[in-house]
Amino acid sequence: MATVYTKADCISSLQKAAQKLEKSPTQAEYRELNLSPCVTHICDIVGGWNKAKEAAGVETYDQVGEAYDHVPYHPDSSGYERWVHTYEGEQSEVSVHRLLAVSEFGFDAVVDKQIHHKKPIPWLNTPDNIIALTKRQHLALHILMEDFEVMIE
Known part of the structure; x- marks a missing residue:
């Protein structure tokens, strides 16, 4: 027992x-x-x-430490969620859907690709709603979807 x-x-x-x-x-x-x-x-x-x-009355410790700050996410002007982080005075950011793609498909499959949301909802970051495309494939898809105007000069 x-x-x-x-x-x-x-x-x-x-x-x-x-x-x-x-x-x-x-x-x-x-x-x-x-x-x-x-x-x-x-x-x-x-x-x-x-x-x-x-x-138990025992001292607790900060799990992260003072060297790091938290990593907040901020939506950009189009509604895509981004994580913004400052380390040693330098600010970096990465889109949440890109991190999801790396997690789902692996770094090598994503490194030179753009990440597209299948359903055009910028905050819907789920594995079944993203796909990795080349820049050309991504542009062609948006042209087919006619969701933006292409300026030809």
Whole structure:
């Protein structure tokens, strides 16, 4: 029969770990102590590692650190979502649908391609709504769809 742990068991075990280590344990350090309940059970029962540490009166740490900021997304003027990030004073951005395409098709399949939304909804970033096309294919598709005017001079 499987052991059933309580929130009190989780808190007590975290306090023991902190006492043994003489500091707040990371998940890896806690695992090395071979205490019960395990990290997974603690997170499930208490609602996360830092929540469990707070309940046990043990110091929590910033998971990301001060070297990084969060990566907010911003829609551009056409409604396409972009992630904007600043690292060491330099700002970069990438479209969410492009990241999705890399995830779905792989970097090599996307590197020289444009990512097209099959349904013309710029924020609908789902695997079944994107396709990787060459610039020429993408232009031809939009001409067929007649959704913009092509200026020929």
